[in-house]
Amino acid sequence: MVREPVFDVLTGLVHGVFRAQGLRVDIAGQEHIPRTGGAVLAVNHTAYLDFMEVGLVGRRSGRNVRYMMKAELEHGIVGWLMKHCKAIGVDRRHGAESYERAVTALRDGEIVVVYPEATISRSFELKEFKSGAARMAIESGAPIVPMTIWGAQRIWTKDIPKQLGRNHFPIHIRIGEPIAVPAAEVTTPAADALTAELHTRMADLLTLAQQGYELPPGAPWVPARLGGSAPTPERATVLDREELARRRAAAERKAGRTA
Incomplete structure (x- = not known):
């Protein structure tokens, strides 16, 4: 693995945080x-x-992954960290440029992290997937590795008080076999089919991650389907829309003040 000083320091900090919180990380x-x-x-x-x-x-596995992160974070200390960790800024107004940077990174042999749901799932179930991950894989010929994390929502997520202390939470991570993707011209049917396969694989992995994990009835971080009080996927969709509307209204007010 090529040494990257900033990434090395951040990795040490992450290990320190995990030890301080007493997290029990189980990876399969x-x-x-x-x-x-x-x-x-x-x-x-x-x-x-x-x-x-x-x-x-x-x-x-001896790899430094490359995150795709919101372009608006590319300033100050976060921007400096993004630059030195080779993160890929995502500007939704200029998505084609971010996409091309990701495809180039894949062709250069990097592991690019993609969240197909795009935003945090309030229901803790898999949301509908965007097709970006599939399109990148098809165009670059890089495989897709499906992975699910279960338990991290107990620490800090939307609408639930943070639990950043020494909590000893178990974190289950399940990684599936790579989906081979020969390089080809990207078409909508091919991208949709691959996205559907990825969603199925990740749904199976999420079920595996939840197996053996204590799920207290009524807990806010447990999906409604499993007896928790998290919003149903339908209710979560409504909450997401309301949040987006608030953000847009705030942005419009800010634009009006600076005009």
Whole structure:
């Protein structure tokens, strides 16, 4: 593994955080993370800090993963960290440029992390997937590695009080076999079919991650389907729309003040 000082320091900090919180990380399928060559690492998204577990998985296979992150973060200390960790800024107004940067990174042999759900799932079930991960894989010829994380939502997620202390929470990570994707011209039917396969694989992995995990009835971080009080996927969709509307209204007010 090529040494990257900033990534090395951040990895040490992550290990320190895990030790301080007493997290019990259980990983199955680590052998599916390729030690060389490009790959799309597709991960479910339930927590603000689940990127730390993703980085840990990469390092255990001798890889520094490349995150796709919001372009608006590319300033100050976060922007400096993104630059030195080779993160790929995603600007939704100029999505084609971010996409091309990701495809180039894959062709250069990097592991690019993609959250196909795009945003945190309030229901803690898999949301509908965007097709970006599939399109990147098809165009670059890199495999997709499906991965799910379960338990990270107990630490810090939307609408639930943070639990950042020494909590000893178990974190289950399940990694599936890579989905081979020969390089080809990207078509909508091919991208949709691959996205559907990825969703099925990740749903199976999420079920595996939940097996053996204590799920207290009524707990806010447990899906309604499993007896918890988390919003149903339908209710979560409504909450997501309301949040988006509030953000847009706030942005419009800010634009009006600065006009």
